[in-house]
Amino acid sequence: MKKDKGGNKEVKGQEHSMSPDGRRFALPREDDYAAERERLDSFVLEKRREGYEIVVVVGLGFVGAVMAAVIADSVDKNTGMPGKFVIGMQRPSTRSYWKTPLINLGESPIKAEDPEVEELIRRTVLEKKTMIATYSNDALKFADVIVVDVQCDYIKEDLGKLRSGRVAMEALESSMRTIAENMRPEALVLIETTVAPGTTEQVALPIMKKAFAERGLKTEPLLAHSYERVMPGRHYVKSIRDFWRVCSGVDEVSKRRVKKFLSEVLNVEDFPLTVLDRPIESETAKIVENSFRASILAFMDEWTRFAERHGVDIAKVIAAIKVRPTHSNLMLPGPGIGGYCLPKDGGLGLWAHKNILKDSEDIFKITPLAIDINDTRGLHAADMIADAVKAMGKDIKGAKVLVAGASYREDVGDTRYSGSEVVARRLAHLGAKVYAHDPYVDHWWEFENQDTYPYPGHSLARFFENQEGLKDLKVQNDLPSALEKMDAVFFAVRHEPYLKLQPEDVVKWAGGPLAVIDGFAILADDDIRRFLEMGCEVAGLGRGHIGRIKQEIKLKGKKRS
């Protein structure tokens, strides 16, 4: 078993790829490729005759799979007829191959809260027959447009130290090479991956030019960049199709082509397209907008600490401020800032500045600080849990702690870089036995099965010693049984079911009073009071008014006696 630089395991001789729901798919062998080429040929020939444009989407991950289906579902705005035939392309690794046969069965390779995802893939593959998937690079030879949705990760080397990380460019570079070696010279290549600013013109374009030169082509590659703004949740498809887009191209023709293509497949009538002068402007816009969001979340960290220490309920303060339209995006950060983008995109910017744009002056102050704050906020939450457990007369060592909420965001099942993961790892480090509950998450891959976890090389595990308490962690969906015999429960995410909980039920399910720690302003003041009155210890991130409620209860008790 060897690992490549990105941390992907390449297991020799293994011939199957397993989907998250446990189905095994035999990997294609050398002699399968000819048949696949024929299959593609016949599809493309038929579709071309019908006047379709051929679009290849490279990379069938969270964005690529849905973007592919959105393109396949689009209709010509004059005729109302479908006009794009999409071939989704995914290299046949043991980790990812299963996506290809799954799509060809009309099934979605990603689990989403948005029912439109499954419906869209089913419809385009099985009904409209405007989408297929393949493992073969041959697809590239047919494409009029190639959309690149391969990963470009930022690998952190330390916890809470963004600057020491690096961008993993290998996958993108090798994809660009493969594409340029196989594509028709007049095809448009559209990079949709979030990349380090400068990548399109200074990394991708030279690779393509070199490949074109080696092929003896005289023409310049047509290359564009446009970033997505997907948001996991119930409106996932809308966040791709019905949302504002930004794009640019390396020259005027590329710009014209990308503008035309996006206008054909997205709802640009209601969400107008912004065409910027150069790809670096489009690349930078993506980095700035996500760094901005990371920063406004990080900003609240110090003020939630302030609130905790000085009797202030930060939740009420934020609600008072948010009424101002200019301040409506002020947010409670919760125990950490997760998701795929916010923890990494600032890193892409810093790294690009130094490594692509060759600028040795460090001009960054807030962006790296913000991400470092966000990445380590869970440590403080874990310490607060330990204190609360202690206040209940127990030691965190050996205590059973239920982390309620494994995903990074309310009412979605996406666990990527969730704050809860840091909390759980720190709790284990402190000696706790950690349990997990989430109504939306079936598998917390970060803990349950490293082989199915999409980013094994980046596992946060490497930043923590003693992860023994996480050994058997399996996320549970039933809260009453998950709470059984717990010494503490940490509410980490504002999932709707948590907001509706009755304190009496929590204590009953746990079998008695326990430490209750509110990581995201989930408990109303009345909940806090009821927990306290049943003998629970209660604490919460930014909820400094809990001390006042304790005092009131004490005074009431004294008056009674």
Add this chain to the structure above:
Amino acid sequence: MKKDKGGNKEVKGQEHSMSPDGRRFALPREDDYAAERERLDSFVLEKRREGYEIVVVVGLGFVGAVMAAVIADSVDKNTGMPGKFVIGMQRPSTRSYWKTPLINLGESPIKAEDPEVEELIRRTVLEKKTMIATYSNDALKFADVIVVDVQCDYIKEDLGKLRSGRVAMEALESSMRTIAENMRPEALVLIETTVAPGTTEQVALPIMKKAFAERGLKTEPLLAHSYERVMPGRHYVKSIRDFWRVCSGVDEVSKRRVKKFLSEVLNVEDFPLTVLDRPIESETAKIVENSFRASILAFMDEWTRFAERHGVDIAKVIAAIKVRPTHSNLMLPGPGIGGYCLPKDGGLGLWAHKNILKDSEDIFKITPLAIDINDTRGLHAADMIADAVKAMGKDIKGAKVLVAGASYREDVGDTRYSGSEVVARRLAHLGAKVYAHDPYVDHWWEFENQDTYPYPGHSLARFFENQEGLKDLKVQNDLPSALEKMDAVFFAVRHEPYLKLQPEDVVKWAGGPLAVIDGFAILADDDIRRFLEMGCEVAGLGRGHIGRIKQEIKLKGKKRS
């Protein structure tokens, strides 16, 4: 001539106070007080008979004067009749006394772009006769409600080092003492000043309790906090009256009273009031909301630098991002972040944490960093100006530079802590001769007359050596003559007239090509091109695409030749 701690000059024997427009008012003498008391007595007696409530507003500055008039203009929501008689109170210092007689003449003591300010004061004083002003503390004896609008400044000891500063509490402390010594025990005192969190309960309340005890009063003082959210500009009055408010009180009665009072005088129907549990929550909310705004502005500093260095036009990037409702408050920072609040409020928070709330752990990261970035951004702008002057073949030493825009915000005439001031001081430090233009500013007090400048103790002058080039600085209102013979012009503020300028006019008025530096994305790409084609050097904060435009012009020139 001696100075008090806050830096106010107390000139012995001087008996006049001069208004900004040059009128001199004799200061009241010892034996004027009895007559003033009689005047107040008769006013109050009459108004009480008519059923009016008496409201005293202490401090007639930017907020107090307008708040007083808003209260005086309010009507009983059942009867439609006026119900509040307001006495504005201002201590009779040479610096501030003039405000009192001015208001009694029905004139506004503050210059505002909002025509409603003058109208409101004229109407309430002369027509409705619901407002007078006085210098005498005796007013306090009549008040049902006392609104405190005295200054509470944050004094910085170094440039770009917020942490070394301190809060000037003296004025507020002495006001609270005077109020408690004179007020009726059942009156409500409402602190509207932005204060360091904890001030209401831990500073003001003890002072009042002590004074009450000395007066032999058994009752507890009624004390509340509610902060304003005024915004200089054309809707100044609306920003006080028709905007969401937050309040709290030290006990249940105080909370009830402040809720009642604000509901009677403000438009709480359209802008509901938030009542928080404790004054520290209301105090903290104000600090957090302004620190938030300071931080989102500071965030863009590093990305404007990034843009400058890597060919990106940050203005277009921001426009592309701002279409997202969640990112609509992303802003270009300009050459610095001024106004009275944003540069100081974070300092109040930090100082309170350590000095009022006695917390020795430094929990702040982003807030002080953001303010430090904002406070020093003008230095970079000045360096950019110097570079542009050099590119025109001149040295900044001895160069004539016009700073266009003295105010801190577009289309207002408020120069408090404007970014332009730092730019001008730094330019002088570099040896330039600095000139100024602003269509809305008659006097740039920070330079023109330290006696009329409201915050002399905090003048930024003390942070700069060699301010010779500012010696004769007088702000000009006529751009053509201001530009005459200039070597450079720096556009600092997005004033409407600047946005409409024609490059050809600028060059004509200057008498030839000059260095044109865009501090706030004022120049359109076409403007930049035209300036360059006339032989000007052009640079701009965050406008990295200027280099590309230069290239294009060069290429065009080559093609022609």
